[in-house]
Amino acid sequence: MVHNTQEALLEVKKLHKDYDGLTVLSDVSLSVKKGEVIVILGPSGCGKSTLLRCINGLEAIQSGKILLNKVDISGSDTQWHLIRQKIGMVFQSYDLFPHMTIIDNILLGPLKVQKRNKQEAREHAEKLLHRVGLIDKINAYPRQLSGGQKQRVAIVRALCMNPEVMLFDEVTAALDPEVVHEVLKVMLELANEGMTMVIVTHEMDFAKAVADKIVFMDQGEIKEIASPVDFFQEPSTERGKQFINMFNYNHLNKERE
Amino acid sequence: MVNNLHLYREALILTLSLGCWGILFSFIIGLICSLISYYQIRGLKRIVSIYIELSRNTPLLIQLFFLYFGLPQLGIMINSYTCAIIGLTFLGGGYMAEAIRGGLDSVSRTQVEAGLSVGLTQSQVTRYVIFPQAMAIALPSIGANVIFLLKETSVVSAVALADLMFVAKGLIGMYYKTNESLFMLVMAYLIILLPISLLFTFLERRLRYAGFGR
Amino acid sequence: MRDLGVNILFEGLNMQRLLEGLWITTRIALISISFSIVFGIITGLFMLSNNKIVRLFSRFYLEMMRIVPILVWLFIFYFGVTKIVPVHLSSELVCVIVFVMWGSAEMGDIVRGAISSLPIHQKESGIAIGLTELQIYTYIIIPQAIRRLIPGAINLATRMIKTTSLAVFIGVIEVLKVGQQIIEYSLLTYPTAPLWIYGFIFSLYFMICYPISVLARKLEMKWQH
Numbered sequence: 001m002v003h004n005t006q007e008a009l010l011e012v013k014k015l016h017k018d019y020d021g022l023t024v025l026s027d028v029s030l031s032v033k034k035g036e037v038i039v040i041l042g043p044s045g046c047g048k049s050t051l052l053r054c055i056n057g058l059e060a061i062q063s064g065k066i067l068l069n070k071v072d073i074s075g076s077d078t079q080w081h082l083i084r085q086k087i088g089m090v091f092q093s094y095d096l097f098p099h100m101t102i103i104d105n106i107l108l109g110p111l112k113v114q115k116r117n118k119q120e121a122r123e124h125a126e127k128l129l130h131r132v133g134l135i136d137k138i139n140a141y142p143r144q145l146s147g148g149q150k151q152r153v154a155i156v157r158a159l160c161m162n163p164e165v166m167l168f169d170e171v172t173a174a175l176d177p178e179v180v181h182e183v184l185k186v187m188l189e190l191a192n193e194g195m196t197m198v199i200v201t202h203e204m205d206f207a208k209a210v211a212d213k214i215v216f217m218d219q220g221e222i223k224e225i226a227s228p229v230d231f232f233q234e235p236s237t238e239r240g241k242q243f244i245n246m247f248n249y250n251h252l253n254k255e256r257e
Numbered sequence: 258m259v260n261n262l263h264l265y266r267e268a269l270i271l272t273l274s275l276g277c278w279g280i281l282f283s284f285i286i287g288l289i290c291s292l293i294s295y296y297q298i299r300g301l302k303r304i305v306s307i308y309i310e311l312s313r314n315t316p317l318l319i320q321l322f323f324l325y326f327g328l329p330q331l332g333i334m335i336n337s338y339t340c341a342i343i344g345l346t347f348l349g350g351g352y353m354a355e356a357i358r359g360g361l362d363s364v365s366r367t368q369v370e371a372g373l374s375v376g377l378t379q380s381q382v383t384r385y386v387i388f389p390q391a392m393a394i395a396l397p398s399i400g401a402n403v404i405f406l407l408k409e410t411s412v413v414s415a416v417a418l419a420d421l422m423f424v425a426k427g428l429i430g431m432y433y434k435t436n437e438s439l440f441m442l443v444m445a446y447l448i449i450l451l452p453i454s455l456l457f458t459f460l461e462r463r464l465r466y467a468g469f470g471r
Numbered sequence: 472m473r474d475l476g477v478n479i480l481f482e483g484l485n486m487q488r489l490l491e492g493l494w495i496t497t498r499i500a501l502i503s504i505s506f507s508i509v510f511g512i513i514t515g516l517f518m519l520s521n522n523k524i525v526r527l528f529s530r531f532y533l534e535m536m537r538i539v540p541i542l543v544w545l546f547i548f549y550f551g552v553t554k555i556v557p558v559h560l561s562s563e564l565v566c567v568i569v570f571v572m573w574g575s576a577e578m579g580d581i582v583r584g585a586i587s588s589l590p591i592h593q594k595e596s597g598i599a600i601g602l603t604e605l606q607i608y609t610y611i612i613i614p615q616a617i618r619r620l621i622p623g624a625i626n627l628a629t630r631m632i633k634t635t636s637l638a639v640f641i642g643v644i645e646v647l648k649v650g651q652q653i654i655e656y657s658l659l660t661y662p663t664a665p666l667w668i669y670g671f672i673f674s675l676y677f678m679i680c681y682p683i684s685v686l687a688r689k690l691e692m693k694w695q696h
Contacts, residue, residue: 058370085376095371099389108385109375154371161376314629314680316636318647319673326654326665408540412637422542422640429550439551442543450538 007070009034009196010055010165015064017047017054017220024050026220028064032165035194039207039228042217043243048200051217052167055198056089069164085113088158089167092174094150096142096157102129103138106157114161121160128156132186148179152186165196172203184210204247208232216240261428262441268421269445275338275420276407276449279345283406284399286346287353294354295361305354312351318412320344325416341413345406352402360395361387393464400457404450411446421445479661480671485653489668492649493675499563499645500632503570507631508624510571511578518583529579536576542637544569549641562643570631577627585620586612618694625687629680636676646672 010032017025025047032038040048053059055066057073057080066074073083096105103125110121129135132152142150151171158166168187172180184206191197191210201207207214207228214231216224218239224231235241290305312320321344325337335343364387372382414423425442429435480486517529536544549565560568589612597607639647650668657664 056374058373080373081376081378081381084374087374089374091367091371091374093367095365095367097368097371097386097390099393108372109377112381112385113376157375310681310684311677314633314684315673315676316633318636318639319669319676322647322650322665323669323673327669328666330663330666404538411540411542412640415640422546425546435550435554439547442546443539446539446543454538 006033008032008067009036009069010198011065011067011070012051012055013065013067015051015054015061015066017050017059017061024220025054025061028217028220028222030215030222032196032198034164034196036212037191037195037197037199037210038213038215039199039201039211040215040217041201041204041207041231041243043246045219046217047220048217049169052089052169052198052200056084056087056167081113085109085161086164087167088161088163088165090151090154090158090169090171092170094147094154094171094174096150096153098142101139101141102134102145102153105142105153106160109157109161125156125160128159129153131189132156146179147175148182151175151183155183155186155190159190165198166190168197168199168201170200170202172201204232216243218243261424264424264428265421265441265445268419268424269449271418272407272410272420272445273449275341275345275410275413275418278342279349279406279410280403282342282346283349283353283402286350287355287357290350290354291357291361294358309351309354312348313355317344317348317409318415320347321412321416337413337416337418340416341410341418344413345409348409349402349406352405353399356395356398356402357391359398360391360393363394364390396457396461396464400454400461403457404453407449407453408446477667479653479657479664479667482657482661485657488649488653489646489671489675492644492646495563495643496632496635496638496645497679499566499570499635499638499643500628503567503574503631504628506567506571507574507578507627510575512582514575514579515582515586518579519586533576533580536573541569541573541634542640544573545637545641562638562641565641566635566638566643570634574627574631578624581620581623581627582616584623585616588619589615621694622687622691625683625690629683629687632680632683633676646675 008031010030012028012030015025015028016023028047028051030038030051040051042048050059054061057078061074064074065072068083068086096102097108100108103122106125106128107121110116110124111118114121126135126138129138132155134149134152134156137145137149137153142153145153154171155166171187172183175183180203184203187197187199187206188210199207199210211228214224214226214228215222216226216231216235216237216239223237224235224240226236230236231240232244235244290309293301293305321340324335324344325340328335368386368390369382372386373379377385410420411422413420414426421442425438428438432438480489514529514532517525518533520526520529545565548560548569549562553560553565593611593615594607597611602610635645636647638645639651642648650672654664654668661667
């Protein structure tokens with residue numbers, strides 16, 4: 001056991017969430033250190049997206065705590081719009097604002113919420129757009145962009161707020177296979193630069209490449225937390241094994257002559 | 258017939274002015290009602306639904322008669338011009354509320370969440386994210402309501418206003434120049450309604466370019 | 472004074488006459504709606520025709536009925552057309568004629584909208600499993616089209632009921648006219664007559680139209696697959 005003095009940036013303690021009488025999250029605890037990349041895996045309906053949404057205050061919790069920099073943000077009096085400046089979130093449906101140009105999409109938060117200097121914010125936005133290779137689309141409208149481009153803009157929009165941690169909710173699930181790569185590349189670069197990230201994804205190879213820790217969830221509970229190497233080679237739980245096998249067709253073969 | 262053109266012109270101006278006030282006030286009422294509905298403000302929500310049902314299920318003519326002939330009995334005297342505007346506002350408010358509400362509902366929940374995730378407060382989300390999109394989506398319905406209200410002004414002669422119908426009827430009765438009078442009548446309404454119809458079609462197209470609507 | 476006021480509704484034959492007037496209103500509406508449905512389906516098919524000219528004409532017809540206020544159409548027919556036609560047309564008949572013309576145009580648009588909104592692969596699925604054209608229409612297209620057009624049709628019916636109030640302008644003795652007459656001769660004895668009579672007529676319209684609106688909304692929600 002390595003004695004780690006680094007403090008946790010984001011902590012989830014014994015989270016419990018019900019919805020319509022059903023338990024969606026049960027006794028969920030998680031700890032994310034600064035610079036760590038956590039990938040949450042699990043079958044559909046296991047609660048991984050819900051967990052992410054709870055962290056960002058988009059879903060209410062019945063009991064448990066969420067701590068950001070040791071500060072409890074799960075109280076009923078939390079001013080979420082302030083907290084969300086520190087937590088960036090990118091959605092599966094990208095949800096760029098269709099009635100604004102790309103640059104306006106990106107600058108809405110910095111200008112209206114953080115009240116930053118217009119010049120400074122614009123330079124920051126342009127720098128980020130350069131990095132993801134979309135500077136030429138700066139004055140375009142979202143509907144003129146492809147899915148992969150929109151998702152990269154969504155990431156830039158979140159980054160421009162200078163968050164301390166980024167949440168990614170199945171961001172490549174709605175994309176054509178060819179453009180998935182360009183988005184994952186951006187995420188990988190972010191990880192290499194030291195951004196703290198919590199990622200929910202179905203892309204197994206990507207999870208293997210980017211994660212510091214794999215969190216495996218099933219039916220609202222965390223079943224395993226392991227390093228990617230450990231988890232993908234030999235999951236320690238039965239459900240974990242079943243899950244890995246779902247992506248493996250080696251034991252299923254069409255009978256051929 | 259040319260001598261009577263000025264009568265038509267004055268009536269046209271009256272119809273337009275009634276229409277404009279009616280449209281303006283019903284838009285304001287509709288906006289307030291739809292926001293109350295959308296944000297489910299308790300207490301007022303019930304009143305708003307009752308109002309919308311009342312205004313949408315009764316003819317303007319009855320509303321006018323009630324206001325103009327009925328209210329004086331309670332000591333409230335309104336002149337016909339004001340009465341017509343109140344009637345149009347009452348009627349139009351319900352329709353506008355439904356149109357705007359439709360727009361508000363069409364903005365997906367995920368848009369709101371995306372706005373919140375960037376740190377906007379609820380009221381900022383309403384102002385910058387929901388409202389522009391809602392208005393653009395509601396524009397065709399709002400346009401239809403504008404045209405509807407302008408046509409509805411044709412009943413105000415019942416409360417002694419010298420509008421286009423009144424002028425046409427009078428001229429037919431006095432000079433028996435039925436065909437010309439009717440022709441002028443139709444022309445007058447077309448002059449008002451066709452440009453507005455075209456204006457809204459143009460606006461819808463412009464907004465669609467800028468990414469609003471579907 | 473209030474008590475004295477509301478009694479006007481129950482005085483003498485007033486209630487009976489009001490309800491008779493209501494019957495005239497309802498009759499006009501029912502006849503107009505029925506014919507509008509029939510002609511509306513025909514008009515709708517014209518609007519869907521492959522012939523560009525037929526489509527253009529039907530579109531022009533629709534726009535004319537929509538942009539010119541119904542009251543103006545009533546005037547045109549009552550003051551204008553009745554002079555040309557050799558047969559005597561009662562005001563009620565003029566009303567029905569105008570309403571049917573308006574109703575068929577609107578109904579036609581609703582029918583056109585319902586049929587053209589059906590996804591093309593509905594028809595293609597039918598062809599793929601080997602149905603004839605007639606079978607496709609009977610089992611796939613028509614049932615779905617009917618579901619889509621009923622909310623719009625009911626909405627149109629409600630609008631027509633409300634528009635029957637315009638009949639008073641061309642002299643039809645419907646409920647509003649009856650109300651006016653009662654008020655005229657009762658004004659001395661019942662100064663608050665207008666309040667009660669018009670208030671009553673207001674609630675009559677509401678009691679007829681509101682249930683229909685609610686029905687339309689329920690159907691729309693039920694069939695929202």
